[in-house]
Amino acid sequence: MSDSLPYTPPKVWKWDSENGGAFANINRPIAGPTHDKELPVGRHPLQLYSLATPNGVKVTVMLEELLARGISGAEYDAHLINISEGDQFGSGFVDICPNSKIPALVDHSTPKPTRVFESGAILLYLAEKFSAFLPEDSTKKPKCLSWLFWQMGSAPYLGGGFGHFYTYAPEKFEYPINRFAMEVKRQLDVLNRHLADNQYMCGDEYTIADMAIWPWYGALVSNKVYDAAEFLETHAYSNVNRWTQEIAAREPVKRGRMVNRAWGEASEQLRERHEASDFETSTWDKIGDDET
DSSP states (O other): OOOSSOOOOOSSOOOOTTOSGGGTTTOOSOOSOSBOOOOOOOSSSEEEEEOSSHHHHHHHHHHHHHHHTTOGGGOEEEEEOOGGGTGGGBHHHHHHOTTOOSOEEEETTSSSOEEEESHHHHHHHHHHHHTOSSOOSTTTHHHHHHHHHHHHHHHHIIIIIIIIIIIISSSOOHHHHHHHHHHHHHHHHHHHHHHTSOSBTBBTBOOHHHHHHIIIIIHHHTTOSTTOHHHHTGGGOHHHHHHHHHHHTSHHHHHHHHBTOOSSOGGGOBSOBSSGGGGGSOHHHHHOSTTO
16 A cells, blocks of 8 residues: 655755654754753762663663662762753753763762763673673673674664654654564564563673663653554564563562653652662752653
8 A cells, every 4th residue: 555645755855844743843964963051060070961761771780780780989970951842952061971861970989981882881880890691601791782882773763663663753654664564563573572482681780781671662662652552463472471570570670661761650759860869859858850
């Protein structure tokens, strides 16, 4: 079935700022800051600037897992970056992350502050810094890194591809939805086959590979993103669902999922995190609801 009249690309592409779907107001074909804005700095060495999208959740889960292991050096401040209002284009954020995508991390414990962007790079940086959640065995470490980079390469098909055309695009068209649905189901099958013989992505060891994959594919099969579980028949991927539920039950994961969340139930939000005690009282009361 044809979507509509065939589209003929022009000789030279021109940006139509009104044609971008749900995120048209923040998408643009150029980089760099749009305004001057310094970033806040808390009292801990690790300063995270993020939002509780899947990529942001990866890092807050990692930090909470490190703290649960008793690694005090992983104490952190998590500052909210409201991407719907363009916080990611402020000069301070762009200075850390030229790509203007959350999350971004600054480590002030090093002689000169270390700036890290891209969620996978942040996970790897923290794993190596604290010698945790990354296998030391020379045969297991490559496997972990392979799955970490699998996620980094695969998620754009899930989020930017399927998620965009199925949920956020201004119009729904058959071809792109079918094309990306097919790829997402293939990815779920990859995971399901692997998890048939493995408790976690790297065998019986919980690692940064799980922390990278779970916020995306765990959210998908749990119907927490895109409202597409029925469409994609995610119930059929029993091993992925088992793995998803097992990770979701971890207390550090529950906490990490709350950090920098500015939507949903108030009890599930911790818009900014500066101390472990912040989880005891909702920041809904501290900050208010002006940023929803």
